[in-house]
Amino acid sequence: MKAEKRLIDLTIEVNKEILQEALGNEKMVSFGHQGTHFDTMDKTFPIDFALRNAVVFDVSAVQNGEIGLQHLETSVIEEGMFVAFYTGFIEEIGYGSKEYFTNHPYLSWELIDYLLEKKVAIIGVDFAGARRGKEHTPTDQKCADKGVFIVENLCNLAEILQKKPSATFIAYTFPIKFTGLTGLPCRVVGCVE
Numbered sequence: 135m136k137a138e139k140r141l142i143d144l145t146i147e148v149n150k151e152i153l154q155e156a157l158g159n160e161k162m163v164s165f166g167h168q169g170t171h172f173d174t175m176d177k178t179f180p181i182d183f184a185l186r187n188a189v190v191f192d193v194s195a196v197q198n199g200e201i202g203l204q205h206l207e208t209s210v211i212e213e214g215m216f217v218a219f220y221t222g223f224i225e226e227i228g229y230g231s232k233e234y235f236t237n238h239p240y241l242s243w244e245l246i247d248y249l250l251e252k253k254v255a256i257i258g259v260d261f262a263g264a265r266r267g268k269e270h271t272p273t274d275q276k277c278a279d280k281g282v283f284i285v286e287n288l289c290n291l292a293e294i295l296q297k298k299p300s301a302t303f304i305a306y307t308f309p310i311k312f313t314g315l316t317g318l319p320c321r322v323v324g325c326v327e
Contacts, residue, residue: 144288144322145170170287171319175278179309183255188216188305190291202242216305218258220291238262250280258285294324
């Protein structure tokens with residue numbers, strides 16, 4: 135008997151109240167950086183990136199700190215993948231608060247460089263950015279210049295993991311077709327068997 139496929143929405147729901155709170159706590163939110171979005175840095179998102187083999191890593195044991203290579207089994211990462219990181223931060227703190235934007239976990243430079251060397255397509259996080267503060271935008275630019283896009287503010291990654299340290303899935307990603315922006319709101323859906 136063939137396993138049934140299940141679709142899991144990895145996109146945070148943004149309502150008027152959440153958007154207003156986010157706008158009050160982060161200046162970039164109003165420029166294409168609302169809710170689940172890509173930091174494109176004015177690069178074109180390739181349409182073939184809309185469907186990617188994907189892996190998510192449970193790095194929730196790394197509490198509010200730097201996520202490094204030592205926290206994951208890198209052998210499952212392949213070129214062209216959507217690589218996501220589950221910390222539980224978005225569910226714990228809640229999207230839009232000052233703490234959410236300023237005190238989130240982040241990826242180590244070693245890990246970011248490794249993902250760029252592996253030529254992944256997309257890096258996904260369930261928090262506000264691959265790096266914090268003044269390092270946020272330069273990191274987005276560095277990745278975009280290498281053809282790698284960062285999608286921020288994912289949710290429901292635990293549903294894919296099912297309490298495993300990592301899990302593979304198919305990622306469907308559909309950014310809004312805007313041009314000339316550094317960020318594009320998008321819908322991300324995971325497909326698991």
